[in-house]
Amino acid sequence: MRFLSFAALRERWRNALATRRVPGTSTEHTTPLQREIRERLGVLPNFFRAAAATPGVAEQLWMQAKAAYLDNPLPSRFKERLFVHLSRFCEVRYSVVRHVGFLLGKGYPAGDASAGHETIEQVLELLNRPLPSASRLEAVFARLEGYPEPKGIPAPRSRDEEDLFDALTVMFVVPARSTQARAAVQCALGDESFEYLMVLLGFIRHTHHWTETHPDLEYETDMIMLMAQHQELARRLLDTADSEWAHAGDAVREALTGQLQVLNTELQHRTRNLLSVIRVLFDRTLSKHNTLDSFAEVFASRLDAINRVQIYLSRLVQGDKVTFDVLLRNELAAHALSLQQITLEGPEGIRLRSSTLQTFALALHELVVNAVKYGALSCPTAQLLVSWEVERAEGQPPMLHLQWEETGVRVLADDNSRPGYGRELIERALPYQLKAKTHYELQPEGVRCSISVPVLE
CATH class of the missing domain: 3.30.565.10 (Histidine kinase-like ATPase, C-terminal domain)
Known part of the structure; x- marks a missing residue:
């Protein structure tokens, strides 16, 4: 979807006011499914309107949304904030715009009318979160892995939530290189919450794929009107020159590469220390054994002791x-x-x-x-x-x-x-x-x- 200028937003706002038609709020010519969707979400997103042209498709999308997103037992505010955070990395801006609307009270966050809504300032703070650097990721993983027991889903805007969002950014943008991030998240949340979170991540990815393959999706008028009144919000949502999606993958990969360099430096240091231990071990063992057979037996036994420690270390989660x-x-x-x-x-x-x-x-x-x-x-x-x-x-x-x-x-x-x-x-x-x-x-x-x-x- 092409970028809308602030002037274009205002023009669309005036047209919407002139025709008194606000997509997502009218009840005319709607199906029972669309009425169900509006009752649950507070609005009828064009995401489901576009699918209605093909029989059965909207029903399938709605079933997936309910199972993986709306009825997912994770806290509603957390689900919506995560949806917004990860939707920043999608080139087509429909998802981030619609879900920011839910957070701001244009509809219900994660379909929960009791979840409450956030302010423009709080949403802008979420949209402006920087991508994690290598050093930050290292600290994030260490903190997530350092909990003596799972802490569950963190509170909004807490450091625990920031750590979790950073780890989930890695898992979402570069899943093939997210082994440590997954282990850290599972350690912090516990197995049950982790699996529900994986279901939600899968749905967010599916939603992004749908919008990318349907780039003609129009923004709902409630969001056009909102962005026309808040230029900074519109800029963060729509200006692709300023949004981080274009380079998110490269940026996270660079952060991971930096982290790998830190780990490689530590590995080299440990390897040098290990080789020094083995060299001393060889010299001391050789000095106390006169035959090759006795030397080989004792030296091999001591190497086995070192190897057991290395195997143990390799199975530990970082931290x-x-x-x-x-x-x-x-x-x-x-x-x-x-x-x-x-x-x-x-x-x-x-x-x-x-x-x-x-x-x-x-x-x-x-x-x-x-x-x-x-x-x-x-x-x-x-x-x-x-x-x-x-x-x-x-x-x-x-x-x-x-x-x-x-x-x-x-x-x-x-x-x-x-x-x-x-x-x-x-x-x-x-x-x-x-x-x-x-x-x-x-x-x-x-x-x-x-x-x-x-x-x-």
Whole structure:
């Protein structure tokens, strides 16, 4: 649909007043279906008038509108605001004009007469929302993914609504590149609201396709009259040179590309750190094994421990962190250990710092391997107790205190002149790399080890 100048709007307004014909309000020559539509929406949009020429089409469009949009249990004001926000990105301006009308009281928002309406200023604020940048998207996804439990549909004009609209913009404009956006929205809303929202998005896309394939759709006179009185509103709705639809896809793609660059930089940093860990691991393992077979077995086992952490990280949604209890249980499970000889005592959900993860995971791996080969898990009558707690002191980062205690083991003499890699890792690497406090000793009945390391809130 071509752009209407402000003068053209005023001319159409004068013609409408002269003929006293306001499309969407007259009851003459209407069908029962059209009367039903007017009763539900408060007006009879030309969207359904245009379809009436072909038998059955208007009925099908109305059934879709009721199922996916009007009777969708999401809040009415939210549905209408989202419809307006996403309709900004459609080249044909009919949808954004009509749904702005609903928000402004020219009809009922989402077919709900009790939903109330918004002011011109509030609608202009919605129409003027900028496209999300790469840095903003990163923060948006982190906030949406950071809710401890689903929050449901946010209030109008709240930051939560802005975050949700930004994520939904990505899903709507560039759906093929919206994996993270979908995960973030589902995390924030919960499964039920997420699925209803996907139904609504599908209907909005369908509506845009219909208007794009029917570009001769005329604006209703109530909206022509409204825009003729509000030049700024008309400019934002109709001036395609000023509207963002023409470059919305490119702009969001550029934002996503920028975000991917940020993620790639972080990935490169983590890869360099991982390679450094593997190089040190190789050198230390090689220095303590004289045969290729023994070296290969131990080195492969340690690489497997690193790989388990990487697999765990790859399955996390952005913003999540590895937790200590899951890390410990995964390491025990990797060695097919039953818990009959093992007692685990401590709270769940203690989040570990990403920078400490690999080294800490290797320390746990070495403790488990040593217990399997020589310690409590090598002897059916021995026992292993692993307990942990978090200390929170004012002005200090929270500290995880871990106690590893084996009992019932006959231990060989402790050779302190050449400690193994695991003990070296715990006594030297953890304090140096993680600012941990550690103590490791061989007692008459087995290993006793304590580790205190900073963790996240």
